[in-house]
Each structure stands twice: as structure tokens, then as C-alpha cells.
Amino acid sequence: MAEAPRNVSDLVADAARQAPDRLAFAEAGSDVVVTWAQLDTAVNAEARRLLDDGLQPGERVAIRLPTGVALVTSLFAVMRAGGIAVPMAVDLPDRERARITDHSTPRFVIDEPPAGGAAEPVAAVSGGEDIAVLCYTSGTAGVPRGVMLSHRALLANVAQCAALKPAPVTSTDRVLLAVPLFHAYGLGPGVFQVAAAAASGVLMDHFSVEPALRACKEFRITAIVGVPPMYQAFAQVPSDQLDDALSTLRLLTSGAAPLDPATLAAMRAATGLNVFEGYGLTETGPVVTWTLVGGVAKPGSVGRPLPGVELRLVDSDGTPGGEDEEEDAGVVSVRGANLFSGYWPDGAHGPDADGWFRTGDVGYLDDDGDLHLVDRANDLIIVNGFNVYPHEVEQVLAELPDVVEAAAVGVPDERTGERVKAVLVLKSGAALTEADVHAHCTARLAKFKVPGPVEFVDVLPHSITGKLRRASLRNV
Numbered sequence: 001m002a003e004a005p006r007n008v009s010d011l012v013a014d015a016a017r018q019a020p021d022r023l024a025f026a027e028a029g030s031d032v033v034v035t036w037a038q039l040d041t042a043v044n045a046e047a048r049r050l051l052d053d054g055l056q057p058g059e060r061v062a063i064r065l066p067t068g069v070a071l072v073t074s075l076f077a078v079m080r081a082g083g084i085a086v087p088m089a090v091d092l093p094d095r096e097r098a099r100i101t102d103h104s105t106p107r108f109v110i111d112e113p114p115a116g117g118a119a120e121p122v123a124a125v126s127g128g129e130d131i132a133v134l135c136y137t138s139g140t141a142g143v144p145r146g147v148m149l150s151h152r153a154l155l156a157n158v159a160q161c162a163a164l165k166p167a168p169v170t171s172t173d174r175v176l177l178a179v180p181l182f183h184a185y186g187l188g189p190g191v192f193q194v195a196a197a198a199a200s201g202v203l204m205d206h207f208s209v210e211p212a213l214r215a216c217k218e219f220r221i222t223a224i225v226g227v228p229p230m231y232q233a234f235a236q237v238p239s240d241q242l243d244d245a246l247s248t249l250r251l252l253t254s255g256a257a258p259l260d261p262a263t264l265a266a267m268r269a270a271t272g273l274n275v276f277e278g279y280g281l282t283e284t285g286p287v288v289t290w291t292l293v294g295g296v297a298k299p300g301s302v303g304r305p306l307p308g309v310e311l312r313l314v315d316s317d318g319t320p321g322g323e324d325e326e327e328d329a330g331v332v333s334v335r336g337a338n339l340f341s342g343y344w345p346d347g348a349h350g351p352d353a354d355g356w357f358r359t360g361d362v363g364y365l366d367d368d369g370d371l372h373l374v375d376r377a378n379d380l381i382i383v384n385g386f387n388v389y390p391h392e393v394e395q396v397l398a399e400l401p402d403v404v405e406a407a408a409v410g411v412p413d414e415r416t417g418e419r420v421k422a423v424l425v426l427k428s429g430a431a432l433t434e435a436d437v438h439a440h441c442t443a444r445l446a447k448f449k450v451p452g453p454v455e456f457v458d459v460l461p462h463s464i465t466g467k468l469r470r471a472s473l474r475n476v
Helices: 010-018 038-050 069-080 096-104 151-161 185-198 207-219 228-234 240-247 261-272 391-398 434-442
Strands: 023-027 034-035 062-064 084-087 106-108 133-137 146-150 174-177 200-201 223-226 253-254 275-280 289-290 310-314 328-336 356-364 371-376 380-381 384-388 403-412 417-426 452-456
Touching: 010 038, 010 185, 023 038, 023 069, 023 185, 034 069, 034 253, 038 069, 062 069, 062 096, 069 084, 069 133, 069 185, 069 310, 096 146, 133 185, 146 151, 146 185, 146 452, 151 185, 174 185, 174 207, 185 200, 185 223, 185 275, 207 228, 207 240, 223 228, 228 253, 228 261, 240 261, 253 391, 261 275, 310 356, 371 391, 380 417, 384 391, 391 403, 391 417, 391 434, 403 452, 434 452
Parallel strands: 023 200, 062 084, 062 106, 084 133, 174 200, 174 223, 223 253, 253 275, 417 452
Antiparallel strands: 023 034, 133 146, 275 289, 310 328, 328 356, 356 371, 380 384, 403 417
């Protein structure tokens, strides 16, 4: 008899059999802890409640809970009961929450912790190609869309990551998870990797430096699943304090947004550890590449494809080859079992007939085969027919001592089609002028890349994972 398609919640059942008494998840700053056996029992109880309340296979269940054991329990329970989990941020504005619920039409909304109790084991209702999670994108490229992630895709990405040597999470690891669990990055490399290894996860609802350092010391954290703002904050901590709190660490990883090479260097200097950077999208389950694959934390690179993931650079029409001959850059296209099933509700715009998906990110491969991201394809600025990648301009702007953060965007221009606009956040008391910016960039960039208008603002907009939202700056 053929083996039934696997369900993501099987990870919890397997961990409960392998290590029933091992810590599964703990909430930092509280006494809430749960073993794998206890978590499996709670998942069964909540799955049974959902089934008794009439949940049918494929119906959506929105989950609006803070990062914690209750959220993890609810997530696995919905999947075990055959539903499609729709994780949502607790603090979403009413308008955005309504937009997602109107679009996903959930049968139930879980906004209170499960009641607990016991239940007989519940056999997973779905698996394989059935949709497990409906994740809504951050909207950096336009209107957020519901990404349909199957059990197959999520489990494939877990296996692809686990195949690395050394594995990013092992059974003896205690992993700090301070990334949002309504985001694919928090789910895949975070919760699902911990469950697959029957390891232990320490959950933080919101990241801040001092509580994170306390959690690292208290739980003797060995691995951190992080995002750039976390490491930027860590790098500001006195080295003796940082070294003391992170003394048990073996692995630092970063994803969801580009990591500044200066932060990479600062963390290495303070801890003796490299930060291994990865790249992926919600649509790819989410991890595509990782510097762990080659074992070298190379500044500016996001590494090589995971085992089982194919990557190629294509032109804007999908033709293999570079998009920019000078830089050998192209749109990153990927293929693998970790890819999504299209966008909700009809599966539109998923992988093509040959299994390839164009990510919309522009990058190039160096001589070692490591990927370097240049920019989002839809952030590309075209001046008189010449391509300008915002990240290149932003790196030059960031060299100005008075600049805290910089963004470069394209704005319409009657003569050149588009021109570059700089939006800058300055240090307190700085006296930088538009003329200073022009002079600095003129000495370092080709003429068509030099910003025209310069705006000074108090803060730049970012997604929850620290990704710069350039689209909203074009009209600043």
C-alpha cells in the first residue's frame, strides 16, 4: 500500500515519538513551556475541536495570536484537521485585516488561545498537494496576495535545508525565534525546522535587544534565526556583554532582507561567528539559497541554491541569459519541490509548465556560483535606456557619514523617462545638503545614476522583517 501524503503536522507527531519529554517550545520572558508530547496532545485536542465544529477539508482558518505556544498549537492543529491556516499579525490595521479575511473567506478565526484538554490522536486529514498555509505577502511589490503553500512544498523546503552539512538545526539545538510566525520565514526555517529536528525553540513575540540577550543566556541558545535589524541591534551592544550572552551559540543565520556587510563584520568581530545569509520568498517555501551551502559567509552574497533547488538567471521575457550584459545580471528564476501552487484562489501565476518561477529579483552569479542580489526587477530605474539598480546608489549614499539610512527610487522624467531620487534619514544634528549629496555621488557614480531630487525624512518605511518598502517613497 502506498504511503499517505505527509501533512506538516506529522512533524509534531514524529517529534513526540522521538523525544516526548524534550522541550519543544518556550516563551521568552514567561514560564510557558511545552514538551513535544504535550504539544502533540494539544494539537490533537484543538484539531478535534475544529473537526467537531464542522471544519471541512480545504476551508480556511485565520489565526490571529501573538507569537507563542498558542499560535504554534493552533497552526499545527488547523493543518492536522485538514484546514488551510491563514496566519495574520495581531496588530494589523482594521482595513488590512478586513482585506485579508474578505479575500481568504475563513470558516473560523482563532483569536483566543486553545482551551487545552486531551483527545485521542487525530489522523491528518490532508497532505501532499493539499494547501497547508495561505501566507499573504508583505506587499513590497504591490498589493499583497495570498500565496498557496502545499504540505509538499513546505516539507520539501524543510528537507532541503536539513540536507545541509552541518544542518541548520539539529536535535540538540535550542533556537531563538524572534521573527514573526505569520511570515513564511518564521514558519519554515523557524518553527518547521525545529519540529523536524525535534529540537527546542524559544519564542519572542517582539524583538528587543536586552530581552533577547537574556533569553540567549537563560536558555543557552545555540542558534538564532534572525533578520538584519536584529544583528544591527546586537552589533551596538558592548562586546563583553554580547560575548557573555551569546557564548553558547554555534550558528547565526539571517534572511528576509539584505544584510549589510558592515553588520556581518561587526558580528564576527564581537562573537567570532559568521552570520550565514539566506535568500528566499514566500512563494518558494521560503528558502532558495544560503551561504551555508558553500560554508562561507561571503559579504554581499546570499549563497548557492539548496540541494534540490535549481536556479538560473533569465531575461525579462523568461529567456535564459543575463538581463544586463555589463553586469551579467538577470531575473532570478527557480525550480524545485518547494515552490508554491500559485496565488489564491485559483492558483494563477504559479510556476510555468516546466516548473520554473521568476522571482522578480535581479541578481548575478560570481565565479564561485554564489548569488548576489542587485534589486527587485520592479524597483529597477531606467534612465535614458540605462539600468540603474537602487541598491548600488544606496550603497554610495550610505558612505556619507551623516546618513543613517538611504533609499533610491525612480521618479518620472519627461526627458529621460525616469531619474533617480534619493530619500535620506540623517543623524541628529546633521547639516548635509542636497548639494553635498550631488557632489558625493557625482564623484562615485556614472552621471545617469546620480540622484536628482533629494528628500530628507525622519524614517524610511520597512516591512515587518526589515525589508525597505521603496514603492511608497516614489511620491514622498
